[in-house]
Amino acid sequence: MRESRPLAEQSILRLPERVVSPVRSLSSRIGIALALIAVVVAVVYIDRDGYRDGDERGLTLLDAVYYTTVTMTTTGYGDITPVSDSARLVNIIVITPLRVMFLILLVGTTLEVLATQGRERLKMARWRRHMKNHVVxxxxxxxxxxxxxTLTNSGVERxxxxxxxPSNQxxxxxxxDGLASIIGDATRRDVLVRAQAAEADQIIITTNRDDSAVLATLTARQLNPKAHIIVAVREQENIHLLRQSGADQTVTSSEAVGRMLALASVNPSLAEVLEDMLSPGxxxxxxxxxVHPDEVGRSPKWTSDQVLGVYRNGHLYRFFEDQVKTLEDGDRLVVVRNADQARTPRTPEREPRSER
Structure with missing residues (x-):
């Protein structure tokens, strides 16, 4: 069932950590503290004959409240004192432990809540400050x-x-899973702004509807003209719409699955190899x-990896094309290699986006 519209419009940012509402936590603790005060007031008022006021009057309910507040907060003016044995015993057994609980509960947890809230704000500010060249x-x-x-297995940090x-779940x-997340509709500009999309290196769009994917792509491209945008599209006929909307690459999910199923039926060994190549780890x-320095000036076939293509000046060339008979400094190679090879962290650099 889809989340209600108001929840999606809230665009709630969650960092990978359980967040407790400081207002709710503080309110509940204040309520418990008031309940403790009420208990002490009742105890003192019931045993009011065992207390002596400075003006020799008997204790009223207001006096009991006054005595409780100055006692629980350890102010202690000394104008009302327990004089009977029973009143002093009740102070030792009941009121003193409740006073300690009151201080721990109210003062200690108030400081904790304020410190937690401050830490959360600092964490949010630090996250926004350092969230550049990231992946949305x-x-x-x-x-x-x-x-x-696939990204994490390729060296991208979570x-x-x-x-x-848009789903809360x-x-x-x-x-x-250790990821920062936002509840919201990515077709809305404010949601993408909260995700720092303007500073993103890549934006991967995997919505369940092509019309939503088109609108999200348009919004993302308007925010970030330089980002590399990859979009999963359900229908082949919608690819041109996504390209016009600003997508650099599109992946037709339903047709890709269909091709894999057909390959598994017609040529099982080929399907197994392709699945192996697409499964990271x-x-x-x-x-x-x-390209390595010692590979410059040589044929793509000379490299230690199996080269499939060469990115040069924003264009992809197949390894057999005449334009890449020899490798040049600045080339980027698309290769098939052993997944157990040591990986280097992903660099934020990428091929310049070709003009449409």
């Missing part, structure tokens, strides 16, 4: 989770990924790396 994932369903898994999803799951993997 729109949608935390099956495709979004797979994207996060601290550099933020998830946007998906947001909580992303948070429990073991076996073969598809990766992109800079």
């Amino acid at each position: 994932i729109v949608g935390y369903g099956t495709k979004g989770r797979a994207a996060v898994e 601290e550099n990924i933020i998830v946007i999803d 998906a947001s909580l799951e992303a948070q429990s 073991n076996g073969l993997e598809v990766a992109q790396r800079d």
